[in-house]
Amino acid sequence: MTMTNIISIKNFRMQFGKATVIKDLSFDVKRGETFGFLGSNGSGKTTTIRALLGIYQPTSGDLLIDGKPYTVSGDIKLGYLPEERGLYKKESVLDIMTYFGQLKGMSRADARKASLAYLRRVKLEDKATTRLDKLSGGQQQKIQLGITIMDDPELLILDEPTKGFDPVNRKLLMDIIEEHQAKGATVVMVTHQMEEVERLCDRIILLKDGKAHAYGTIAEVKKKFGNKSLDDIFLKVYGDENATEEED
Amino acid sequence: MHNLGTVIRFEITRALKKKSFWIMALGFPIMLAAIFGIVFLSNKTTDQAVKDLEKQKFSLQVTDESTLVNPALLTAVKATTITNKQQGIDNVKNGTVDGYIYYPADLTKQPIEVYGKDVGMFDNGRYEGVARALLLNSVQSTVSPQVSSVIQGNTPTNLTTYRGSEVYDPLKQMIIPGIFLVLFYMLIAFFGNQMLVSTTEEKENRVIEMILTTIEARTLIIGKIISLISLAFLQGLVIIVPALVGYLLFHEQLSLPSFDLTSLPVDWGRIGVGALIFATSFILFTGLLVLIGSSVPTAKEAGGFIGIIMMLIFGPLYAAPLFISQPDSPFVHFLSLFPFTAPIPLLLRNAVGNLQSWEIMLAIPIILVSAVIVLNLAVRVFRFGALEYSRKLSLKEIFGK
Numbered sequence: 001m002t003m004t005n006i007i008s009i010k011n012f013r014m015q016f017g018k019a020t021v022i023k024d025l026s027f028d029v030k031r032g033e034t035f036g037f038l039g040s041n042g043s044g045k046t047t048t049i050r051a052l053l054g055i056y057q058p059t060s061g062d063l064l065i066d067g068k069p070y071t072v073s074g075d076i077k078l079g080y081l082p083e084e085r086g087l088y089k090k091e092s093v094l095d096i097m098t099y100f101g102q103l104k105g106m107s108r109a110d111a112r113k114a115s116l117a118y119l120r121r122v123k124l125e126d127k128a129t130t131r132l133d134k135l136s137g138g139q140q141q142k143i144q145l146g147i148t149i150m151d152d153p154e155l156l157i158l159d160e161p162t163k164g165f166d167p168v169n170r171k172l173l174m175d176i177i178e179e180h181q182a183k184g185a186t187v188v189m190v191t192h193q194m195e196e197v198e199r200l201c202d203r204i205i206l207l208k209d210g211k212a213h214a215y216g217t218i219a220e221v222k223k224k225f226g227n228k229s230l231d232d233i234f235l236k237v238y239g240d241e242n243a244t245e246e247e248d
Numbered sequence: 249m250h251n252l253g254t255v256i257r258f259e260i261t262r263a264l265k266k267k268s269f270w271i272m273a274l275g276f277p278i279m280l281a282a283i284f285g286i287v288f289l290s291n292k293t294t295d296q297a298v299k300d301l302e303k304q305k306f307s308l309q310v311t312d313e314s315t316l317v318n319p320a321l322l323t324a325v326k327a328t329t330i331t332n333k334q335q336g337i338d339n340v341k342n343g344t345v346d347g348y349i350y351y352p353a354d355l356t357k358q359p360i361e362v363y364g365k366d367v368g369m370f371d372n373g374r375y376e377g378v379a380r381a382l383l384l385n386s387v388q389s390t391v392s393p394q395v396s397s398v399i400q401g402n403t404p405t406n407l408t409t410y411r412g413s414e415v416y417d418p419l420k421q422m423i424i425p426g427i428f429l430v431l432f433y434m435l436i437a438f439f440g441n442q443m444l445v446s447t448t449e450e451k452e453n454r455v456i457e458m459i460l461t462t463i464e465a466r467t468l469i470i471g472k473i474i475s476l477i478s479l480a481f482l483q484g485l486v487i488i489v490p491a492l493v494g495y496l497l498f499h500e501q502l503s504l505p506s507f508d509l510t511s512l513p514v515d516w517g518r519i520g521v522g523a524l525i526f527a528t529s530f531i532l533f534t535g536l537l538v539l540i541g542s543s544v545p546t547a548k549e550a551g552g553f554i555g556i557i558m559m560l561i562f563g564p565l566y567a568a569p570l571f572i573s574q575p576d577s578p579f580v581h582f583l584s585l586f587p588f589t590a591p592i593p594l595l596l597r598n599a600v601g602n603l604q605s606w607e608i609m610l611a612i613p614i615i616l617v618s619a620v621i622v623l624n625l626a627v628r629v630f631r632f633g634a635l636e637y638s639r640k641l642s643l644k645e646i647f648g649k
Contacts, residue, residue: 053461057632072464073250080461086454091262102254103462147458 006031006076006155006186007052012061014047014210021047023210025061029203034177034187036197036218039207040238045190046083046159048207053080053157065155077104079153083160083190085144089133093119093143096132100147111150118146122172138169149176156180159190174199194230206237213237251463255471256478263479272438273483277490284494306346308378309336313353318386325378337363349379418601421513426599428522432591434487435480436533436561441554442479443537445547446472447630452546465631469542469623473534480530521608522598528615529591533561535622536588542630564592575602585611587618 007029014022021044029035039045050056052063054070063069066076087096094115101111119125122142124135132140141164149156156177162170177187177200191197197204197218204221206214214221214237218230225233263269308327310317322329327349330336336348340363347365352358360383364375388396397403409416447469450456459468537557541550564571564583571580571593584593584607594611597603 050457055457055460070461072460072462078461080458082457084454084457087458088262088449088455089453090266095258095262099254099258100458100462103251144458 004031005029006066007035007188008062008064008067009048009052010062012048012051012063013059014044014051014056015059021210022051025207025210025212027205027212027215029186029188031186032184033202034181034189034200036201036204037188037190037207038192038197038204038234043207043238044210045207049080049157049159049188049190053078076155077151077153079148079151079156081145081148081156081158081161083163085141085164087132087140087144087147090131092129092131093124093135094128097143097147097150101150104151106151114150115146118150122146137164138166141165142169142172145173145176149180152180152183152185154185156185156187157190158187160192161189162191162193162196192234194234197230206233208237250467252467252471252474255463255468256475259472259475260478263475269479273486276434276438276487280487280491281494284498288498306374307344308347308349309339309345310349310351310382311336312351314351314355316355316386317351317382318389321382321386325382327382333361340365347375347378349375349382351379351383355383417513420511421515421518421601422599423512424514425518425522425595428526429592429595429599431484431488432526432529432595433562435484435530436558438483439476439480440533440537440557441551443476443534444541444550444554444557446476447538447541447626448544448547448550460631466627469538469627469630473531473538473623476534477530518598518601521603521612522595524612525591525594525598525615528612528619529594532587532615532619532622533557533591535619535626539622539626539629542626560588561591564589567593568596571597572600572602575604581607585614587615590615 005028009028010026012022012025013020025044025048037045037048047056048063051058052065052070065078066074068074070076070078088099091099094112097115097118098108098111101114102108104111106114116125116128119128124139124142127135127139132143135143145161148158158177161173161177165173174196177189181187181200187200189196189201201218203217204215205212206221214224214233216224221233222228222230225236228236308325309330310322310327311330311333319329330339333350336345336350339345340348343365346367348363350361350363352360360379362375362379364372366372367374391399409418450459450468540553540557541547544550544553567579567583570577571583574580575597580593580597583589584597584603590611594603594607598608
């Protein structure tokens with residue numbers, strides 16, 4: 001595994017009107033690692049991801065994937081599961097998956113094949129021709145996850161991937177992430193689930209007040225906080241904040 | 249424009265799968281067919297009315313103080329004559345007869361009075377039909393067919409007008425270029441709302457982030473616009489083809505003016521100009537509707553703007569007489585050159601044939617440039633307003649980003 005940087009963020013600053021969400025953020029994600037992006041609600045995690053993917057224009061700083069700003073026409077195969085979940089509700093599951101597969105560069109036949117294989121795996125093959133809005137919330141989440149991973153992306157960015165999943169589906173998701181890790185994919189996880197972080201992540205960053213509060217391997221971060229558990233560290237760092245449910 | 253074909257196919261396919269599309273597409277031709285069907289069924293000649301009377305065998309009494317009605321015709325329809333008007337009315341009231349007609353002595357000063365037993369909204373017309381038919385046929389029988397034709401205004405005329413030494417029929421000349429005006433009106437009227445809400449779906453369904461990280465916003469918008477235009481043309485065909493077939497097959501039965509379509513003058517210059525104005529205007533307004541849709545969070549909010557856009561597009565129709573009678577007035581020039589009011593004046597004036605060359609040379613580039621600007625703004629707004637799920641973008645934000 002070559003450990004060059006696949007993501008490189010330097011002196012990132014993001015302002016919305018008069019509010020500065022990110023003050024000065026710099027970190028790297030190495031190719032092939034699983035990286036945990038942690039922070040309380042409103043700390044700027046999702047904003048950082050959106051700026052990295054070109055959805056937001058950064059106020060200043062460099063946010064690079066494979067050495068350049070991300071564009072959809074670039075070479076990297078990206079799988080992005082946003083925090084705001086949703087798909088075309090009035091179309092059938094298979095049509096939606098095939099459409100996104102084609103947008104990701106797959107042929108129509110390959111996209112259908114990959115979609116059906118995924119649906120079999122998550123036990124939704126009988127829902128292939130069902131309209132998405134006829135599925136339960138959890139089932140819709142699975143479809144969105146399937147779209148995220150259907151072309152075997154080399155970079156997976158998952159923003160709170162287990163949000164809304166029951167324990168069974170959470171395990172399924174963890175298994176899928178591990179499979180992609182094994183294939184050499186880089187995984188960036190935005191999460192509040194410390195158990196998942198412990199299980200999957202190589203390195204983490206804790207975001208606070210628009211800056212990196214801690215950054216390194218899990219062992220390094222734990223050492224910085226007197227070898228406490230990640231749950232305790234999270235509570236210590238963010239416990240004094242009035243957590244809100246606003247956009248990160 | 250990678251993936252443009254995929255977007256167009258997806259958008260068209262899912263639109264064609266919707267029942268609402270087909271209800272809208274087929275609703276208008278079905279409504280037209282129903283209207284023409286009613287006209288066809290009620291288009292009976294007066295002679296036919298007399299024949300129907302014989303067949304229907306409804307009883308009729310007549311008082312003829314005008315002495316114009318031919319007694320032989322009354323016998324033919326088995327009508328009896330009485331001299332007392334009130335008696336005739338009473339006979340209808342008490343059911344002795346179905347109908348009673350009173351012809352006054354001076355028909356120029358008094359109306360024919362017709363009384364009848366109610367047989368329904370549509371069939372009640374038979375009494376008046378018979379009253380007129382009896383009188384008309386009676387009077388016609390006293391004069392020569394030629395005099396009868398002149399009195400009835402049936403004398404045919406044949407007008408030939410010239411522009412220079414060439415035969416020029418303004419009405420026929422405007423038919424083919426005028427099709428672009430009708431098409432533009434119908435497509436915007438039918439598809440305006442669909443264009444307006446075409447981009448709100450991504451926002452409402454929260455699919456926007458997945459989309460923006462998979463496909464260029466420009467590709468998505470252009471793909472949506474092309475698919476909307478394709479669907480609009482399909483809608484146009486669904487309207488025009490049955491109307492044309494219906495006209496060719498039934499125009500005589502429907503008493504529609506008879507045109508020899510093959511003799512319609514084909515002015516390729518005006519057709520070309522009409523096509524260009526139509527195409528650029530259609531792109532401009534599609535872009536404008538998509539732009540508005542992109543700047544608001546929901547289809548419901550977008551719907552509030554449709555009235556304003558329709559007023560902008562079709563408001564100039566109120567000045568239509570001016571476009572024909574005073575094509576050189578500054579007001580007409582302004583409406584013809586301001587991009588958001590230009591389509592109707594330009595298309596109408598092109599059809600009528602009073603659009604000047606300099607106006608064409610100026611107006612089409614203005615609309616085209618406006619369309620490009622609006623399309624770019626639509627992409628920009630979609631891109632930057634993408635994550636505004638709960639509020640609409642301000643003008644400052646649209647132009648200031």
